[in-house]
Amino acid sequence: MKRHQKYVFSLLAATAMLGAGSAQAAPIIIDDFSVFQDVGFQAVDPVIPSSSQVGPDGSIIGGFRDIEVTGNAALALQSRITATNGVLDFSNNVGTDGSGTIVWDGDDDPTVVDPTGLGGIDLTGGDWPLDRILVEVISADLPGLELNWTIYDLDNGVSSLSRTFSQAITTPETVTFLFDDFSGDADFTNVGAIRLDIDGPLEIDAEFSIIEVGKDPRRRVPEPLTSLWTLAGVSALGGLCAKKKSLQQ
Numbered sequence: 138m139k140r141h142q143k144y145v146f147s148l149l150a151a152t153a154m155l156g157a158g159s160a161q162a163a164p165i166i167i168d169d170f171s172v173f174q175d176v177g178f179q180a181v182d183p184v185i186p187s188s189s190q191v192g193p194d195g196s197i198i199g200g201f202r203d204i205e206v207t208g209n210a211a212l213a214l215q216s217r218i219t220a221t222n223g224v225l226d227f228s229n230n231v232g233t234d235g236s237g238t239i240v241w242d243g244d245d246d247p248t249v250v251d252p253t254g255l256g257g258i259d260l261t262g263g264d265w266p267l268d269r270i271l272v273e274v275i276s277a278d279l280p281g282l283e284l285n286w287t288i289y290d291l292d293n294g295v296s297s298l299s300r301t302f303s304q305a306i307t308t309p310e311t312v313t314f315l316f317d318d319f320s321g322d323a324d325f326t327n328v329g330a331i332r333l334d335i336d337g338p339l340e341i342d343a344e345f346s347i348i349e350v351g352k353d354p355r356r357r358v359p360e361p362l363t364s365l366w367t368l369a370g371v372s373a374l375g376g377l378c379a380k381k382k383s384l385q386q
Contacts, residue, residue: 164351165260165267167198167241167331170220177214178206178235185214190247198331199255203247208235218335224275227335228342236337242289242330252289253329260288260325260350261316267350270314275344277306282343283336286314288323296321306343 172194180187192201208216208229216235219226229235240247242254261267270286285299296319300312316325337343 164271164349165198165258165262166196167270167348167350168202168225168239169196169223169347170225170345171196171223172202172220174202174204174220175217176204176206176219176237177217178208178210179213179215181213188247190244191220192244198241198258199243201241201244203238203240203242203245205238205240205248206235207238208233210235223346225345226342227337227345229337229340231340234339237335239333239335240330241332250289250330250332252293252295253291255329255331257291257327257329260328262350266352268316268352269350270316270348271351272312272314272348273309273346274306274312275309275346277302277337277341277343279338279341280304281338282306282341283334284312284314285334285336286319287332287334288319288321288325288328289330289332290324290327291329292324292327294321294323296323296325309346 172191174189174191175185176187176189177185178187187207188203188205190201190203191197194200202220204218204220206216206218210216210230210233212230215230215233216237217226217228217230218237218239227237240250242251243256245251245254272284274282280303282302283299285297287295287297289295298314298319300314333348335343
């Protein structure tokens with residue numbers, strides 16, 4: 138292969154690698170619930186408390202997860218949240234109306250939100266513009282499941298977004314919470330804490346799996362630099378083909 142041919146093919150190979158790197162940018166995992174935790178109201182201390190923290194672990198954003206359960210239970214463990222083997226289960230027993238709060242804010246008291254605990258994480262992913270929280274909901278056996286997100290930044294900004302499901306969820310689905318739909322003034326590039334409140338009617342049982350920050354894969358476009366390299370490579374290849382054809386004539 139001639140030197141100019143090697144140059145063009147090397148250029149195209151580099152372009153392909155740049156494009157592949159852009160396309161393979163990963164989402165940010167908030168929690169995959171692989172770390173066990175069991176919290177209930179009313180508590181059965183010290184075995185199953187009404188609030189607790191687990192960590193450190195790399196599968197949790199910031200390394201630590203706080204869970205607290207509250208409600209109107211008259212007996213032990215009438216409202217409960219359990220994380221095990223990649224599944225988070227939230228349940229209210231017969232005649233019980235309870236709620237749960239999950240907070241990702243680093244290592245602290247599980248009953249208090251530290252708005253600076255994550256140290257300023259960029260949830261948009263920097264050059265890779267992530268734009269939504271994705272929640273894998275496995276099931277909810279009754280209508281009325283409520284999910285409320287609150288984002289805190291390091292400059293006292295706060296944004297929130299709530300959703301209530303009017304129907305039971307009988308097959309797993311990915312629920313999307315777009316950053317643009319949040320109300321408030323939090324800077325999603327400088328996040329200090331993330332809070333999820335889970336609520337629902339009497340006797341509801343809901344299950345979730347992974348929670349992550351991602352984007353719509355249909356909106357993936359080449360980065361400007363990658364596009365320029367692609368154009369240069371294609372132009373060079375076109376010139377090579379034209380030169381070869383001229384010499385043959």
